[in-house]
Amino acid sequence: MATAKATLPPLQGAVLAIGAVSVSLATFMNVLDSSIANVAIPTIAGDLGVSANQGTWVITSFAVSNAIAIPLTGWLSQRFGQVRLFLASTLLFVFASFLCGTAQSIEMLIAFRVLQGAVAGPMIPMSQSLLLASFPRAKAGTAMAVWSVTTLVAPVVGPILGGWISDNYSWPWIFYINVPLGILAAYSTWTIYHKRETVTKKLPVDTIGLSLLVLWIAALQIMLDKGRELDWFNSAQIVALAAIAIVGLVFFLIWERNEKHPIVDLSLFRNRNFTGGVIALSLGYGAFFGNVVILPLWLQTQIAYTATLAGLTMAPVGLFAIMLSPFVGRNIHRVDARIVATCGFLIFALVLYMRSLFTSGVDNWTVMLPAYIQGFAMAMFFTPLSMLMFSGLKPEQIPAASGLSNFVRVLCGGFGSSIATTAWDNRSALHHSQLMENANPYNPIYTDNMDSLRQLGFSADQANAVFERTLSVEASTLGANDIFYFSSMMFLVLILAIWSTKPVHGKHAAVDAGGTH
Structure with missing residues (x-):
């Protein structure tokens, strides 16, 4: 420009x-x-x-x-x-x-x-x-x-x-x-x-491309957010939204491939480095952002954290990220960016696996420890993946590539939070029904707990209410654990996308990436 x-x-x-x-x-x-x-x-x-x-x-x-x-x-x-x-x-x-x-x-x-x-x-x-x-x-x-x-x-x-x-x-x-x-x-x-x-x-502005973009993204997002509420594909509204999203996406891809001034330059995906980098960055960011939404919700709605305490438990993630990011940025051209990004993804996987082991009785230090470790992963996330994405692109392609990669990343962040909250709800409901199967007079653990509550002066209705609340907390915790575990495995799989790239090494590649971080 x-x-x-x-x-x-x-x-x-x-x-x-x-x-x-x-x-x-x-x-x-x-x-x-x-x-x-x-x-x-x-x-x-x-x-x-x-x-x-x-x-x-x-x-x-x-x-x-x-x-x-x-x-x-x-x-x-x-x-x-x-x-x-x-x-x-x-x-x-x-x-x-x-x-x-x-x-x-x-x-x-x-x-x-x-x-x-x-x-x-x-x-x-x-x-x-x-x-x-x-x-x-x-x-x-x-x-x-x-x-x-x-x-x-x-x-x-x-x-x-x-x-x-x-x-x-x-x-x-x-x-x-x-x-x-x-x-x-x-x-x-x-x-x-x-x-x-x-x-x-x-x-000229690609008004048709923009209109199709808004159409299919809006339809898909509303479908993801309203799906459980409307019982997914048993609802005519969800079916209609899915159809609009699919048809809109297909027409959008066809239009953008043939448009002289496309709103999104899809030809960039012909570059294997850009494609591999965008997949790793965007899906990784979607998994990260979904968990960033789930964790404080779980802490506040199930573990009785205040909003302030929930915020403080997430704060340590920035400590090492702020300290290490300038060091990574200055030295990234000295090493293979794929190795640095892989280390970041392995740390993300470790952090999420640690969270998948949380229980309803988790203490504050156990909640905060993964956040400290996650700071290392954050420092190794954006910079090396930016280098991989833009490695080998011509200088005049960089602005369009930067815009497209940011578009896909932010979009995946929005979709990631919707998918994570819906999946958490579904997994919690499944665990609740499974736990309820064991709540019967033939289960000595259940009968002992109910007897203990009645001996403390609870009426039958009060004892049932206490038991139901305990069951809900356990089910929600198990549901959150499932999301954390799946996200951990997802980061491991995304390492394949990192190694699908073949970056151009040397100072030139580092400068290109640095200008588009």
């Missing part, structure tokens, strides 16, 4: 520092919002009178609309300019955040989250572009290190902040907090960058 920035000198001194902080602050706000709601879901669901599973729509609606908006970023930046697009995206995000805080029903909140995700689409790609243009070319790695730290800190701060706000104030403040942050980021960014706008030009 031809830009005016290519002829402008890098920023220097205090101006560079302020510009980097300003752009990073907006990125921080965006990433924060993808995690801050996770621990607040039970509170939001209870306040709006819906189940916790229905409350997860607050997360998936943001992720899916965000994914759909990402492929438009390239066209929008050329049509309106990178600086104007970044500022407009930031200010609209602030407005949508305010609307989310004012929502009086789950339907209103989901609608405003869809808006919030859509306007947030260009923020992260544009923040990368502005940062890279601000630093000298030789310090591109430093620019991406600054960007990476903000994207790693935000998921750590998000659960803690979301839990603390939910426990001490009210859930709308997890959205209102974006208002001052966003206004400050927009003002300081405009002050630094308004004279560094890029050249704009009119380009």
Whole structure:
């Protein structure tokens, strides 16, 4: 993309520092919002009178609309300019955040989250572009290190902040907090960058491709979220949604293959490195994000954790990630990126296997230990997989490849959370029915427990209620264990995708990857 920035000198001194902080602050706000709601879901669901599973729509609606908006970023930046697009995206995000805080029903909140995700689409790609243009070319790695730290800190701060706000104030403040942050980021960014706008030009937009994209993704997401509630394919609505998703996807693929200016450049998948890297990154991120949603839900709804405590137990994941990511970024070109990524996936598998052994009586240290270890995996996740994806691509292919890989990754994150919560519900119901089969007068363990409760002064109805609650907690714990175990095995299988690549080694490959992390 031809830009005016290519002829402008890098920023220097205090101006560079302020510009980097300003752009990073907006990125921080965006990433924060993808995690801050996770621990607040039970509170939001209870306040709006819906189940916790229905409350997860607050997360998936943001992720899916965000994914759909990402492929438009390239066209929008050329049509309106990178600086104007970044500022407009930031200010609209602030407005949508305010609307989310004012929502009086789950339907209103989901609608405003869809808006919030859509306007947030260009923020992260544009923040990368502005940062890279601000630093000298030789310090591109430093620019991406600054960007990476903000994207790693935000998921750590998000659960803690979301839990603390939910426990001490009210859930709308997890959205209102974006208002001052966003206004400050927009003002300081405009002050630094308004004279560094890029050249704009009119380009055709693939309206048919975009319409088909929205159609099949929306149909698939609604099917995943509403499936259990409507008894899956016993419902005509679910069958219709599945048909729309399949037909829409087929027509979308056919159209994009023949479109001169496609919204998604599918030809990139002819490159084995890009394909293998995207599969590993996107499916790995989907498994990771699904578990990030499940864990705080399980802790709060079954193990009686407060939102604050649930957030704190997830916080350690960022400790080693923040410490190690700059080291990995500086030295990744010295080793085979496949080895580093494989180590990351093995650690993810170990962490999830450890969680699959949780019991309903788990102590806080046992919950937190995997989170500390997971920080190592996070540091070995994005950087080596980015190197693998972009290795061997031509420089002019990098922007489209970056947009496509981010689109698939964010989309898989939204689908992953929906699939994980639905699977958890189904596995919990299965374990509940299996445990209930043993709750009969012929089982001495059952009769002894009921006798003990009655001796403590419980009536028959009270004893049954206590037993049912205990059974539900055990069933939900076993269901969560199943999700953790399956995700652990999934990371092991995805190592095959990593080794399907044949990266171009050396300094050139590292620079390409560093500029598109």
